[in-house]
Amino acid sequence: MTAISQTADGAGDPGAAKPAADPERRAAVITACVVGGIGCAGVAVPIVASFGPSEREKAAGGPVDVDVAAIPLGQMRVFEWQGKPIWILHRDAAMIASLKTHDTLLADPYSKRTAYPTPPYVLKDSSTRSIKPEYFVGIGICTHLGCSPSGPFGANENPQLGDEPGFVCPCHGSTFDLAGRVFKNKPASDNLQVPPHQYLSDSIVLIGEDKKKA
Numbered sequence: 001m002t003a004i005s006q007t008a009d010g011a012g013d014p015g016a017a018k019p020a021a022d023p024e025r026r027a028a029v030i031t032a033c034v035v036g037g038i039g040c041a042g043v044a045v046p047i048v049a050s051f052g053p054s055e056r057e058k059a060a061g062g063p064v065d066v067d068v069a070a071i072p073l074g075q076m077r078v079f080e081w082q083g084k085p086i087w088i089l090h091r092d093a094a095m096i097a098s099l100k101t102h103d104t105l106l107a108d109p110y111s112k113r114t115a116y117p118t119p120p121y122v123l124k125d126s127s128t129r130s131i132k133p134e135y136f137v138g139i140g141i142c143t144h145l146g147c148s149p150s151g152p153f154g155a156n157e158n159p160q161l162g163d164e165p166g167f168v169c170p171c172h173g174s175t176f177d178l179a180g181r182v183f184k185n186k187p188a189s190d191n192l193q194v195p196p197h198q199y200l201s202d203s204i205v206l207i208g209e210d211k212k213k214a
Ligand code: FES
Pocket: 142, 143, 144, 145, 146, 147, 169, 170, 171, 172, 173, 174, 187, 188
């Protein structure tokens, strides 16, 4: 299946027509944020997506490729796949280190729960939940009732996280670490989903397909 290219600066595929917002696809994302009737108040990172011409509409649902090299260190960009917000967080060394120290605070530190199965190829290191430690690829939809968490926040930047860096769901207060693992005693009991994905090169990630099981 043909992959759709998305770029971290929002420019999209160079060969694409000028992006035009597709209300249906945007609505799908927004709907995911408001399940439960509560708004998606705290989305901190805008979706970077190419809402393209009719060819793209035909390819909707297929894999999308992203060049992660364009994402600045320490920052996150949001892309779109199957109408879902796909987070790619470029973690720096301190962010990665933060994941090694708080297993006892997490509800499912090793991603063993099966409601939203985590691809096994990102669990070679259960703390990073990624193929490459520096890039977390996750679905930015809270596993409680579908809001989109805000973040990433650094340590002591958000009172709900305290001295842990991570994400906060604005709807009912679930908190997640920088690998999408949910903290204990929160409304959400499952970690954020990791979509199927694989690296096509050092920096190009294909989201929606993992035949290589990279
Ligand atoms: S939707 Fe309820 S905590 Fe996220």
